[in-house]
Amino acid sequence: MSSISVIPVSTKAQQKAFVHFVWDHYQGDPNWVPPLVHNVKELLNYKKHPFYDDAECQTFLAMDGDKVVGRIAAIIDHNHNRHHDELRGMFGFFESIDDQDVANALFDAAKKWFSDKGIGLMRGPANPSQNYEWGMLVEGFHSPPTFLMTYNKPYYDKLVLGYGFEQSQDLYSYNAPVEMLENLDPKLLFVATEATKRFNVDVRPVSKKEFAKDVGIFLKIYNSALQAQWGFTPMSEGELSSTATNLKFLIATEMTSVAEVDGKAVGIVFGLLDYNPLIKKINGKLYPFGWLRLLWGRKKLKRVRLMSTNVSPEYQRWGLGIVLMARMVPEVLKWGIDEGEFSWVLESNKLSRGTLERSGLTSDKTFRIYDYTPS
Template identity: 45%
Template sequence: MSTTVLPVKTSGDVRRFLELPWQLYRDDPLWVPPFRRNQRELAGFARHPFYKTATSQAFLATDSSGRAVGRILAIDNPVHNQQHGDNLGFFGFFEATQQEGVATSLFAEASDWLRQRGRDGIRGPVSPSMNYECGLLVDGFDQPPTFLMPYNPRYYGEMFEAAGFAKVQDLFTYTGLVREMKSDNHDRLAFIADKVLKRTGVQIRPLAPFRIRQEMKIFRDIYNRSFSEMWGFVPLSEPEVDHFASDLRFLVVPNFASFAEVEGEAVGIQLGLLDFSPIIKAIDGRLFPWGFLKLLFGKRKLKRLRLISTFVVPDFQASKGIGPALITRMIPGFESWGIEELEFSWVAESNLPSRAALVRSNTAITKTHRIYEKPL
């Protein structure tokens, strides 16, 4: 059966592009739908601050009967290339059936679009950058994705490799049980962390929910400073952080976000987000009219937390113990809420200090997402 790939142009094309995952995953019990409005924005079909500096083109694949069988978004992100001295283009929002020729045709169209813009390599999946959902799931297919983490069928990896893509970086998910975080080993680490805090004068405080926008601006400053040398890092813009704050202000639990401060200046942060995936699945990704209320009032029943990587500014990264202190000071909040399981995601393969710290904290790798690349 032949495949046709065309640029997404009409409102009907946009609708079919966005609704394709519901068609492909309808029999997969582990799939969790995305927030529908959020996907429209991130794919560039509605206003989003990422596209103040980036451009994109969506493509939709159809079979001979006109049925949608695949999609891809080609992304030109000059901020990444300025940051790293690269000349790369990117792709994301990839979905495809196993029909022969669908994936290769999609990759060919995205590659041609990026080549026309002078790019000499293509990397992904990123949807639409490393600051959002990124990576292809290649290991850990036995559990549903946690909040804001990607999921895909097993066969996608074979498709990528058949199209000439090769691994460029793995992103690991580490999982641990709260009860094991209070083991003798962890108590020893907490003792060491407390000594470091006393020596450096660092104070730990929770997030202030009534000034979430100001807190997110602090988060942006720490994130951009602490990750500036990290593989694949792209700085977050102020409008992007404002957008995050607007989306997350009712979902963030203050006790699950900690700031490390020295003389009132923030030098580190640990941000945790409840795993809303079970509720998102129940509301089918629709926030309105009742989905938002179900998220807001159902969150107290959630017992799994996703901890986004610990961020410490360069001047204090040598003061080992700030990262563990941020987490250990959050444990009483985990216990009072009833959190049973913690997921640390994601952690880059090349981030050896963070990986070593997580192993010492009684966690283990439970999932691997992969970033691929190939020359154009």
């Protein structure tokens, strides 16, 4: 496409065009779910967000004349680069028509922006980091995404590889029909029972009255539990506080568990109801009344995403993850949940994948992270 141009976003009108491009781009796709506009603006640094206390972002639009045909965000996560002792830029929020020239122009713009700051390595998609929405869907286009999981056009993998990126790591989601949760494998049930006895574990839901305290517990366990995970970057207190504030009214504490040993929290799991069917109805607009429709409609939701099961390192191989899940099962059944989704799980996380697959679960969606190394 010879008439393509890429412009850095600098005005409110361009920011609006960047955010709203996806409505036209996915028009008619029954599986697409609109983003929550307010949240996207924060994660793009169009509105204040604590992630950008230690990060930078520049967004770009690909134009064919006056028509938007693609977009990309170039992100420098200084926290990630310090933690991994590297200079790497992240690309995110990538969208493009099915045209390699358009994709190339977008990646060129991001690469130059990084290069001007002394950065050559690229990774993505990160929206805006591993601690938020991560990865590009490459398998599993048969159904809509669950809440806070990515969705994209099937040809994106071709465009990214066509530019010169290489597959770096895959992420999997596992679908769990409720009857599989109800009938836990006897071997896993034995592990859960023995772990409870061995450590005298007490398990409870997240407290509504002391929500802030339990959020702090989550941060401590999350940042310690995932230290060895590929690509992990610790989440800051400000980031977690912002995320908790945004999600507090959406969290059903029935879908959470905290494991304590001798009064000390050593494991926590958060399940989030799949709000996407309701988000489609409000077209991604929380205000002025969209959030009320989410609250009023949540009792009818029949799917839950098990998005974060974290256990302190010294307890990780003793089955406490199963203990955490076992507490939730009766409440999940009482709610009327039909199915759950464990997502996402890194291909290199053999412990979690092994536990899920021994339970009889199979991956039904695959997401991909790509790396680019300049020649």
